[in-house]
Amino acid sequence: MAGRAPSLPLHRRRVATGLASVLGAGVLMGCTVASGAAEDTGHEPGKRAADVLLPTAGTGFDYQIGGGYTPRDGVRAVSRDREDEPADGLYNVCYVNAFQTQPGALEWWQDTHPDLLLRDGEGELVIDEGWDEVLLDTSTAAKRTSLGKIVGEWIDGCEESGFQAVEPDNLDSFERSKGRLTADHNAAFATALAERAHSDGLAIGQKNTTDLLDRHGSIGFDFAVTEECAQFDECGAYAEAYEDRVLAVEYEGEGDVSFDEACSAWGDRISLVLRDLDVLPAGEKGYVYRSC
Numbered sequence: 354m355a356g357r358a359p360s361l362p363l364h365r366r367r368v369a370t371g372l373a374s375v376l377g378a379g380v381l382m383g384c385t386v387a388s389g390a391a392e393d394t395g396h397e398p399g400k401r402a403a404d405v406l407l408p409t410a411g412t413g414f415d416y417q418i419g420g421g422y423t424p425r426d427g428v429r430a431v432s433r434d435r436e437d438e439p440a441d442g443l444y445n446v447c448y449v450n451a452f453q454t455q456p457g458a459l460e461w462w463q464d465t466h467p468d469l470l471l472r473d474g475e476g477e478l479v480i481d482e483g484w485d486e487v488l489l490d491t492s493t494a495a496k497r498t499s500l501g502k503i504v505g506e507w508i509d510g511c512e513e514s515g516f517q518a519v520e521p522d523n524l525d526s527f528e529r530s531k532g533r534l535t536a537d538h539n540a541a542f543a544t545a546l547a548e549r550a551h552s553d554g555l556a557i558g559q560k561n562t563t564d565l566l567d568r569h570g571s572i573g574f575d576f577a578v579t580e581e582c583a584q585f586d587e588c589g590a591y592a593e594a595y596e597d598r599v600l601a602v603e604y605e606g607e608g609d610v611s612f613d614e615a616c617s618a619w620g621d622r623i624s625l626v627l628r629d630l631d632v633l634p635a636g637e638k639g640y641v642y643r644s645c
Contacts (some may be wrong), residue, residue, distance in 0.1 A: 356536035385462035401425045405556040406517045407575055409445050410597035413644060418448045419632035426644070429599060430624065432520060432578060435507055439515045446513035446578065446600065451504045451546060452539060453486040469500055473531050481529050483635050488526045491538040497545060505549040518556035521546050522577045525562040530634035540568055542614060545587070548575030558600070563587050576600070583615035583625075584608030592623055604630045612643060620645030 365643040408414075413427040421437045439445035454462050454470070462470055471479040471488040479488045487566040490496050504521070511519050524543060527534035543565075550557040553574065559565070559574040569577075576598035582588040583603055591599045601623050603612055619625055629641035 361482070402537075405551060405554060405575060406444070407556055408446075408518070408598055408600060408622075408624070410599075411622060412444070412624050413628050414600050415599075415642065415644075416602045416628050416632060420634035422635040425600055425644075427644070432600065435511055435514075439517075444518070445513070445516040446518045446520050447508075447516035449504065449507050449519055449521050450510070450523060451488070451489075451507075452491065452523035452542070453484070453488050454525040455635070456485060459487055466499070466503070469496055470502075471530060471533055473533065479531055479533060480530070481523075481526070484521075488523075488530055488534070490534075491526075491542040492534055494541075497538075497542045501544065501545045501549065504546060508546065508549050508555065509553055512553040512555050516555065518558060518576070519546075519550050520558040520560045521561050524560050524565065528564075536565060540565055540572055543574075544572045559591075559595075563590050566590055569594055578595060578602075580604070582608060583610045583619060588615075588619045588623060588625075592619070597622045601625045603627050616645035 401626040408430050412429040414430045415424050415428045415432075417424075417431050417433045417437070421431070421433045421440065424431055424440055424443060426444065430446065431440050432446040432448055433439065434448045439447075469490050469600050471492075473479055480486065481488060489500055491500065492601060508519050521543065524539055527536055547557045556575040557573065558576045558578040559569055559572075560578050561580055565572070575589040575595075577595050577600070579587065579591055579599060579601045579604055582591055582599070582601050584607060590597065591601075599622075601619070603610075603615055603625065605612075605627055607630065615625060625645050627641060627643040629639050631639065633640045635642070
């Protein structure tokens, strides 16, 4: 690919959906994943072993995509931006904005891959107004292949940096596409990304989107990373699908369900934390972190 798209640590993006030896004992569980056929991503299938490490159900978790910092005692898994460094000795999930452009990256996409940006019937860019991000065009097999080569290189970088898993964000972009994308388009692209992650020896997490939860097995997702599953009464669906391997984030001041209520309902099963809406690093004004 021509150049490298910038990646900026960013706050969370809420979806509107329907309904190891080196890491220490007890932190991880090993699992063999049989990856199915996927669209071409420019990467040799089976190049590396498909054995991946999964997060332990209920493990201590911190969501650090706004910038890495020293995890608190008891934290055994973290999620960080793909350009951040993984935390030593922990289970590290690599955040990748796979279905939309990162803030600050639009010019790079326009200069290098303008055909991969989604446009409406009048040729205007389709934008996620909530985050000022342009949607990527997953509508054809050819475009998914081209996108897969770009995002696939980012996934390779996650593995090279020392992450154990990847979370491709904005799986639900079809809901903001003005009818230009479908769930099938994004499911097909996610399947290709799962194949790439598994070929790199990485687990892959489903990021939100209960509308595609019934396809998690065929896509190849291994666990879930959720935002506000308690607020939207979705924790149970994810917990059942992934045998409680759910890394769940609630946000301070959002919704009607208190964090104490969420902990009472789900804290003994899934990994549940409370963060500030901007997911700030520790020490910055406004930083919030609580766990069950």
